[in-house]
Amino acid sequence: IVRMTDLDLSGKRVLIRQDLNVPIENGRITSEKRITASLPTLKLALEKGAAVMVTSHLGRPTEGVWSEAESLAPVALRLSQLLGVQVPLVRDWVDGVDVAPGSIVLLENCRMNAGEGKDDETLAKKYAALCDVFVMDAFGTAHRAQASTHGVIRFAPIAAGGPLLMAELDALAKALLAPAQPLLAIVAGSKVSTKLELLSSLVGKVDQLIVGGGIANTFIAAAGYPVGKSLYEPDLLDTAKKIVADAKARGADIPLPTDVVVAKQFLPDAEATVKAVADVAEDDLILDIGPDTAQHYAGLIAKAGTVVWNGPVGVFEFEAFSHGTQALAQAIAASPAFSIAGGGDTLAAVDKYDIADQVSYISTGGGAFLEFLEGKTLPAVAALEARGA
Numbered sequence: 001i002v003r004m005t006d007l008d009l010s011g012k013r014v015l016i017r018q019d020l021n022v023p024i025e026n027g028r029i030t031s032e033k034r035i036t037a038s039l040p041t042l043k044l045a046l047e048k049g050a051a052v053m054v055t056s057h058l059g060r061p062t063e064g065v066w067s068e069a070e071s072l073a074p075v076a077l078r079l080s081q082l083l084g085v086q087v088p089l090v091r092d093w094v095d096g097v098d099v100a101p102g103s104i105v106l107l108e109n110c111r112m113n114a115g116e117g118k119d120d121e122t123l124a125k126k127y128a129a130l131c132d133v134f135v136m137d138a139f140g141t142a143h144r145a146q147a148s149t150h151g152v153i154r155f156a157p158i159a160a161g162g163p164l165l166m167a168e169l170d171a172l173a174k175a176l177l178a179p180a181q182p183l184l185a186i187v188a189g190s191k192v193s194t195k196l197e198l199l200s201s202l203v204g205k206v207d208q209l210i211v212g213g214g215i216a217n218t219f220i221a222a223a224g225y226p227v228g229k230s231l232y233e234p235d236l237l238d239t240a241k242k243i244v245a246d247a248k249a250r251g252a253d254i255p256l257p258t259d260v261v262v263a264k265q266f267l268p269d270a271e272a273t274v275k276a277v278a279d280v281a282e283d284d285l286i287l288d289i290g291p292d293t294a295q296h297y298a299g300l301i302a303k304a305g306t307v308v309w310n311g312p313v314g315v316f317e318f319e320a321f322s323h324g325t326q327a328l329a330q331a332i333a334a335s336p337a338f339s340i341a342g343g344g345d346t347l348a349a350v351d352k353y354d355i356a357d358q359v360s361y362i363s364t365g366g367g368a369f370l371e372f373l374e375g376k377t378l379p380a381v382a383a384l385e386a387r388g389a
């Protein structure tokens with residue numbers, strides 16, 4: 001992959017695809033992580049003297065129609081503040097953009113353009129015609145084969161990987177392709193079904209796989225323990241058993257909780273009780289791992305060479321059921337292992353326990369992060385590779 005950092009961009013028209021798909025409530029940006037993550041790339045392009053055009057999607061608007069709810073206007077405002085320069089938002093841009101070297105414009109939501117979603121070739125060629133260099137820096141959208149993430153790479157005069165995209169790929173390669181051993185993954189979430197591909201893929205790579213949340217409940221039930229009223233997937237017990245057997249055959253371990261924190265209701269002030277996993281009652285809900293389990297898992301994390309973290313192991317939004325996730329977060333922070341975290345809930349836990357500086361790499365990708373972990377090829381990355389180094 002050609003790297004943007006290696007290119008002379010002076011006086012060049014540079015179109016940069018970012019993932020500025022940030023959560024916005026009542027016109028207010030509630031997490032600006034993706035905006036701040038894009039800043040080094042934008043600053044570098046400006047320093048190199050490029051005429052910078054930034055494109056991104058926001059949400060999933062209807063193509064061919066402008067809608068205020070999905071306008072990038074709040075993002076343009078925040079970018080202007082953070083960069084300390086005016087970043088005008090250009091509403092109609094597909095047929096030409098007026099921008100001078102050393103200046104930057106934000107192009108309105110690319111998903112409002114007809115043909116974006118189906119990777120339309122005519123649209124991709126129009127994007128390509130806007131620039132001398134196209135920079136793909138939107139790791140969070142690299143798993144989508146759309147005109148601004150994939151098609152344009154085929155037709156742009158030069159197509160390069162941006163610093164953020166390359167940093168994400170380098171960190172993921174370090175964690176998965178040549179990991180320092182042992183490799184430990186934490187996969188938690190409500191359903192085995194939504195993370196089945198991830199679990200099946202990781203089981204072939206890791207030394208230990210810690211499962212949490214509803215996923216762990218399905219594994220607990222598959223091991224023959226009662227789970228009461230807990231969220232789990234009865235249809236996937238055989239699947240869970242097979243994953244455990246596959247792990248065992250490879251000498252990998254899926255340690256199950258020995259104790260859990262239960263409640264009678266799913267409420268923030270529900271009474272929390274620690275129980276041995278065999279003692280879960282019919283009317284119990286498992287909402288967190290217990291202290292013995294947390295200590296055992298923390299010990300594994302302390303000895304790991306690499307830790308990949310996706311998903312909190314309990315209902316950490318409720319204080320009484322947050323201790324398991326907190327213990328693992330702190331163990332990751334204290335561990336000398338190379339650690340990588342990704343996914344919306346995981347990043348919320350990283351923030352809550354204030355461990356961002358101690359995690360080796362925090363991914364800006366949700367779906368893209370998962371697809372990489374699943375071993376899938378990301379279409380944008382494949383397109384960049386096809387353009388050569």
Ligand code: 3PG
Pocket residue numbers: 019021059060140141144365366367368
């Ligand atoms: C994300 O938030 O995961 C990315 O921005 C991709 O968004 P999408 O799922 O709407 O393609």
